[in-house]
Amino acid sequence: MTAQNTVGLTMSWNAVAVAGTITSLSGPNLTNESIEVTSLASTATAYIASLPDIGEVTLEVNYDPDDAGPSVHDSMADDLIAGQEREVIITWPDTTTIWTFDALCTGLSPGAPVKDKLSASITLQGTGALAIT
Numbered sequence: 598m599t600a601q602n603t604v605g606l607t608m609s610w611n612a613v614a615v616a617g618t619i620t621s622l623s624g625p626n627l628t629n630e631s632i633e634v635t636s637l638a639s640t641a642t643a644y645i646a647s648l649p650d651i652g653e654v655t656l657e658v659n660y661d662p663d664d665a666g667p668s669v670h671d672s673m674a675d676d677l678i679a680g681q682e683r684e685v686i687i688t689w690p691d692t693t694t695i696w697t698f699d700a701l702c703t704g705l706s707p708g709a710p711v712k713d714k715l716s717a718s719i720t721l722q723g724t725g726a727l728a729i730t
Contacts, residue, residue: 652722
């Protein structure tokens with residue numbers, strides 16, 4: 598297996614591209630807890646899978662509040678306030694692996710440091726099932 602460059606990663610929120618502004622993406626943090634089902638008749642501890650959890654996706658972005666009308670970041674903030682679930686599509690750099698899931702925007706924190714770019718940290722909480730194509 599060889600390492601792969603991140604150039605070409607794209608992500609959309611509610612069918613609007615976020616990718617041109619992403620400087621870092623982490624997640625989804627996929628988990629599936631186990632449930633113990635050991636009984637008195639068992640000869641060893643036994644488990645079954647619980648429900649899969651997409652977990653969180655965290656993004657660092659170049660924040661552009663004036664991105665040709667309402668920016669995707671402003672739309673995410675509106676959806677955070679409204680509690681609106683949206684479709685997220687992540688296309689990995691190989692362009693053949695696509696992850697699709699619904700998510701809530703649960704955090705958006707803009708930053709404006711002196712002598713630096715506008716930026717924002719965004720947290721998305723996956724909900725429902727993950728589709729990998």
